[in-house]
Amino acid sequence: MSPRGPDPDASGREAAGGGEPPRDEDGWIGAIARRFPPGPRVRVGLGHDAAVVAFDGRDVVLKTDTVIDGVDFRLAACGARAAARKALAVTVSDLAAMAALPRACVVSAVLPRGIDFATFDALAAGFEDGARETDCEVVGGDTSVADAPLVLTVAAIGEPGPHGVVTRAGARPGMDLSVTGPLGGSILGRHLTFAPRVREAQVLAALGVPAAMMDLSDGLSTDLPRLAARSGVGAEVDAEALPVHPDVARLADGVAPWRHALDDGEDFELLLAHAPLSAATRAALAAADVTLHRVGRVTAAAGGVTLREGGRTVPLRRGGFDHLRSHPAGPTGG
Ligand SMILES: [Mg+2]
Incomplete structure (x- = not known):
């Protein structure tokens, strides 16, 4: 378990210098993280999906x-x-x-x-x-x-679990990036009815698959940069590889389906970085009814977080879905 506690991101450091306030939620949290240095009981501190404390x-x-x-x-x-x-x-x-x-x-x-x-x-x-x-x-x-x-x-x-915790910090260049299910269109009801991937995480951990992991709450284009930053790596998403949930077709709003898969929030699937899977691991996952959809790869930090689409590679724009502002229907509860 490599991460130990606060590690303000770039915008946090900027704010700590006394200049402009941070620009986004991650920046705000980064800016206050130095107030909470991890004590000796803290195994995993701020900046991950949950904290781990030893008692x-x-x-x-x-x-x-x-x-x-x-x-x-x-x-x-x-x-x-x-x-x-x-x-x-x-x-x-x-x-x-x-x-x-x-x-x-x-x-x-x-x-x-x-x-x-x-x-x-x-x-x-x-x-x-x-x-x-x-x-x-x-x-x-x-x-x-x-x-x-x-x-x-x-x-x-x-x-x-019996195989220990997994944080956001273990991704390394050359690893694959995968998600546990199709993405996009959760606003049509899955944002209320989703099942947390507790079982899937245990299956993956038992097979030693995830080097880094998080859940997708704010959309892949918002959450992936968080995992990359915490691991100190870059990442590349392949638009054509994104698994698009059938709900996206029902939105019928003219936005490219892969864009929904990339930006919509509240899928609550797991995003993980892992070494390429062996045939034996693939078979074990299939036997346990856990599906991994490869969406991209981990790159060196210098490359940043990018999107490969239509033969071009461009910086990945954060387009995390806002339930109230981004879709005229708003949350339907349906
Ligand atoms: Mg989370």
Whole structure:
């Protein structure tokens, strides 16, 4: 496990110099990371999908995530049960990304003033759904009421699987980049119904496949540069190799399907860097019903993160999907 704690990215260092504030979320986080130097208990600190902390000789994996009505779901469209299930699933997805096994979680809800009991009960049912599906028991929580949209936060604890955790830091030039499923069009409903890839991560880890791994929450074009930066490498995505989810055809918005696969968020598939697969490993993955779609390769850092498309290689533009701004329909809950 090579990464240990904060490593502000370029924009973070820029801000620390006292000039312009950082330009994006990654920059903001990079700028504050130096306030939290990892102590001796920290095995994996800021900048990965989850943290790993040692307690009494055992490692535990920690993660929290928040979803908000109007940003990550639309309560009026999808209902409270689907929203709460999503809140738990997005958090567990980050544990899966570390090849950790979810164990327990606490949930926190900011309830809109005037909420009725049926909605509150549906939230509980959604958390129950997520907990059962992912084997991540709900063991406590907190509620507040505010003149605000519904906000759901899940903080989860996991333990490393039998083959240890996988971080974002192990990618090396020459490795392949693969994803565990087709991408794009999650706005049509999969952003609510996806299954965190806990099992797939365990299969991959047991076969020693992933050198670096993360889950795709913000879209490949936004998330891949994060993995590359954390590993200190470059990357090249092959547009023609991108596995496009059938949902993309239903969007029918004139945008190239591969562009949706590259930019749409909330697929929650795993992205991993790995050495080229042997025939035996391929057979073992197939036997375990785990599919890897190769989307590109790891390159030297100097090359940056690029996109190969139509015979040209161009810098990869970050086009991560925003559920509210990028598609006129917004989240449908469908
Ligand atoms: Mg993640």
